[in-house]
Amino acid sequence: MIVVEGKEDTAAIRRAVEADTIETGGSAIGEAVLKRIELAQERRGVIVLTDPDSPGERIRKIVAERVPACKHAFLLKDEARGKDGIGVEHASDEAIIRALERVRGGVPSPAEGAGAAPEIEWSDLLGAGLIVHASASRRRERMGELLGIGYANGKQFFKRCVSFRITRQEFLHALEQLEREGI
Structure with a gap:
């Protein structure tokens, strides 16, 4: 499941890849949406792909705090720039695919070394x-x-x-x- 901000983002994702999405409805992300994301993470796994702007980062932070095991994909600002702003909906299919190919994991499980010291200081x-x-x-x-x-x-x-x-x-x-x- 890919977490996006809105309907236009869902359309862009489905244009690029076959995937289901959960729409947050913007940065005023509600409890019901967070519960759906938790359930999706438990059953299928979640990738957060929000706009590379302040509201998108706010949503990413809220979701990551609530569902720390979710994965994250990032679009470059230049790849998400359209004539009326920055957003997933403006990204090309290729840019979305590249972002999903470079997905990063969330909090590691104990088996993955959750207690290991970070390599970067x-x-x-x-x-x-x-x-x-x-x-x-x-x-x-x-x-x-x-x-x-x-x-x-x-x-x-x-x-x-x-x-x-x-x-x-x-x-x-x-x-x-x-x-x-x-x-």
């Missing part, structure tokens, strides 16, 4: 210029694209690195690319 973000740096915001945006975890502020970016179990190797590879691009 706050100091890694500092050293990479992803926080407390003149270009930190742009660098985080591009790193989020390269890692497939979307854009976030420094604190949220760190949380995503930990919760999506970004490996040191993935992080360093993305950082090398970032440096090659001169960002």
Whole structure:
């Protein structure tokens, strides 16, 4: 099941892939919708694919707090940009498929190493210029694209690195690319 914001997002998903969706009805996500997402996670699994904007991130955060085992897919802002805004409904079929291919897992189960120490530390973000740096915001945006975890502020970016179990190797590879691009 793919969690999206509205009907137009559902149409875009169904145009790109064969999948069922749960629509949140926007950022005022209600208890009934959250219960449906919990049930869907228990029975089928859930992927959250919201707009790459502030309301979309708010929905993602609400769902992730309530259903921590859900998975996340992220569209790049440029892939979701339309003439009247940014949203899943504006993304091409190919962009949606790419986002779903790069899906990231939520909270790991004990068998997957839930108690394992994270590979990325706050100091890694500092050293990479992803926080407390003149270009930190742009660098985080591009790193989020390269890692497939979307854009976030420094604190949220760190949380995503930990919760999506970004490996040191993935992080360093993305950082090398970032440096090659001169960002």
